[in-house]
Amino acid sequence: MITTPQITGYLSEHYAADANHTLAGYERAGGFKAVKKALKMKPADVADLVKESGLRGRGGAGFVAGLKWTFMPEKSDRMKVLVCNADESEPGSFKDRLIMERGPFAILEGILIAAWATGAEKTFIYVRGEYALPIERLRAAVDEMRAQGYLGTKLFGKKGFDHEIVVHSGAGAYICGEETGLLESLEGKKGQPRKKPPFPAQYGAFGLPTTVNNVETFAHVPYIVDRGVEWFRGFGTERSPGTTLFGVSGHVERPGLFELPLGTPLRELIEHAGGCRGGRAIKAVIPGGVSMPVLPPSDLDVGMADELLTERGTHLGTGGIMVMDETTCMVRAACVISYFFRDESCGQCTQCREGTGWINKICRRIEAGRGSDDDLALLDSVPAMMEGGTICAFADAAAWPIQGLMRHFRADFEAHVREQKCPFPESFEL
Ligand SMILES: Cc1cc2nc3c(=O)[nH]c(=O)nc-3n(C[C@H](O)[C@H](O)[C@H](O)COP(=O)(O)O)c2cc1C
Ligand code: SF4
Structure with missing residues (x-):
């Protein structure tokens, strides 16, 4: 169950109020002040401000958001678009869900500011299909904005500032969180990541210049524009502010x-x-x-x-x-994690498709008390073979947790092989 954040910072300060998923509630809390401020600035200056703030993408890779925005071609005869990545399928991650449920307008205002900075005319919000309430809240929020004249043409009285937002429901695949897998899925194709280059800023959604950002990344933007770079940099570290x-x-x-x-x-x-x-x-x-x-x-x-x-x-x-x-069996943890990656690989790259299945099979064999020293050697070598050289970073994401477990908890794996059984009877059941 997701609760209201138990420690309140600037992002979550208005999530506690029930009405803040409504336009009236958001505006009462100062909403849409930041976009009006941004519209008084030149688009390039808005991108510079966000770049100077040091805001890093919150989707996992931590790329500097303002810098990514500058990759969009300044002039383009094709429409430019934004994509808000709301796929949130990483096990252990549930933050975007809360932002969408409790504070959808902060995301939407962040999107409008990014649209002004990049010249994008349309945004697709790609939401994880299982997220029923977030989808409902986002769709209601977009409808309210359109009715209020905050979407469409000449927004906030600014000639030439036109924008539309489409909320798209995904169909439940982890790989559709990878930005180019997402773009394929958005286009109605199989969610298989694309080879890069070309990168989305050149050839993104429907072949249009595209910037992809995470839900939380967009949600920080109005606060940065409203309260300034110095204020934002007052939180966090020099390299990772906020x-x-x-x-x-x-x-x-x-x-x-x-x-x-x-x-x-x-x-x-x-x-x-x-x-x-x-x-x-x-x-x-x-x-x-x-x-x-x-x-x-x-x-x-x-x-x-x-x-x-x-x-x-x-x-x-x-x-x-x-x-x-302390009761946890790390081999069982490896079984669960590797099972997830085995199931979610899109199968395009051999080392990912075969490696994820192989690792899971070895982990299950060790857990069942049938492992050998050769299996331990395979758990050292197979993840290393999967890293790098694949179409997307999924293969690295599948290899890293196993490498971490072998680095710090090799003794657990060795004990299983030595005793030919699981020595952690109190651990969670598989
Ligand atoms: C396998 C895989 C799954 C990913 N899943 C997500 C996801 O669910 N949500 C997300 O925002 N980014 C996800 N990403 C990262 C995106 O590819 C992309 O870097 C991110 O959406 C960019 O937004 P940001 O710069 O604001 O973080 C995933 C990446 C990989 C390799
Ligand atoms: S690394 Fe894995 S998930 Fe990514 S494209 Fe290759 S096979 Fe698909």
């Missing part, structure tokens, strides 16, 4: 979302979630959604910013923190 909505799940007392500055120590976030369940010790923590390598308890003081996590061999990803207590 707050983010950290999701904390797994073996904690109070799972939920916590809006805190980037760089907040991992240990503090787990404490906000009530600590490890039943007073048990923590065995492992996935810091940023299931594709990010796991951390051992000795790393709990790391700051939750990508540049700090990179030093510990992992990444911030989507900020979805998953805590595992």
Whole structure:
């Protein structure tokens, strides 16, 4: 269950009020002030402001948003478009869902500001198909905006500023969160990532120049424009400014979302979630959604910013923190994770299609007490063979968690092989 963020920052400050998924509620809270301010600036200056703020994309890769906007061709005889990535399928990640349910207008205002900065005339919001309430809220919000004259032509009285927003429901595939898989799916094709180049800014949705940003990325934009770069940089680290909505799940007392500055120590976030369940010790923590390598308890003081996590061999990803207590069998964790990636590979690249299935088979064999030393050697070599050289980063995302588990919890795998059984009877069941 998703609750209102239990720590309130600027992003979530208005999510607590029930009416803020309505236009009237959003405007009462100061909504659409930022877009009016942006319209008094030159488009390039708006992009520069967002670039200077250092806002990094919140969809997982952490690319500087304002810089991405400048990749759009300044002049184009084809319509330019934006895509809001609301596919949110990364296990452990549930922040975009809350923003869409509680604060859809912050996303939509961020989109309008990005549209002004890039010259885009249309936005497609691609929402994960299972997200029924977010889709309903976004569609209602878009309808309200259109009725109010905030969509269509000559918006906010600005000649030449025309924009439309389409809310598109996906059909439930993890790979449709990868931006070019998303574009294919949006066009009604199989959600299989495209070879790059060309990148979306040159050839994106329906062949049009396109910028793709995550839901949360757009939601930060109105605050940056309204309150300024210095204010935004007052949160977080030098390289990763701002707050983010950290999701904390797994073996904690109070799972939920916590809006805190980037760089907040991992240990503090787990404490906000009530600590490890039943007073048990923590065995492992996935810091940023299931594709990010796991951390051992000795790393709990790391700051939750990508540049700090990179030093510990992992990444911030989507900020979805998953805590595992001392009873957890890491081979079972590997079985669950590899099963997910085996099922979700789109199958275009051999090393991804075959590697994900192979890893899952080996993990299940070890867990069943039939593993050998050769299997351990395969778990070292197969993920390494999958990394790099594929059409998209899914193969890396499938390889990294296994590499992390082997790096920090090899002893668990070795114990299974030695004892020819699972030595963790209290662990969750497969
Ligand atoms: C396998 C895979 C799945 C992804 N899933 C999502 C997703 O569900 N939501 C998202 O915003 N980005 C996802 N991404 C990242 C997108 O490709 C893209 O980088 C992002 O939407 C850009 O937005 P941002 O710059 O605002 O973060 C995924 C990437 C990969 C490789
Ligand atoms: S890496 Fe995997 S998911 Fe990505 S295109 Fe290749 S086969 Fe598909």
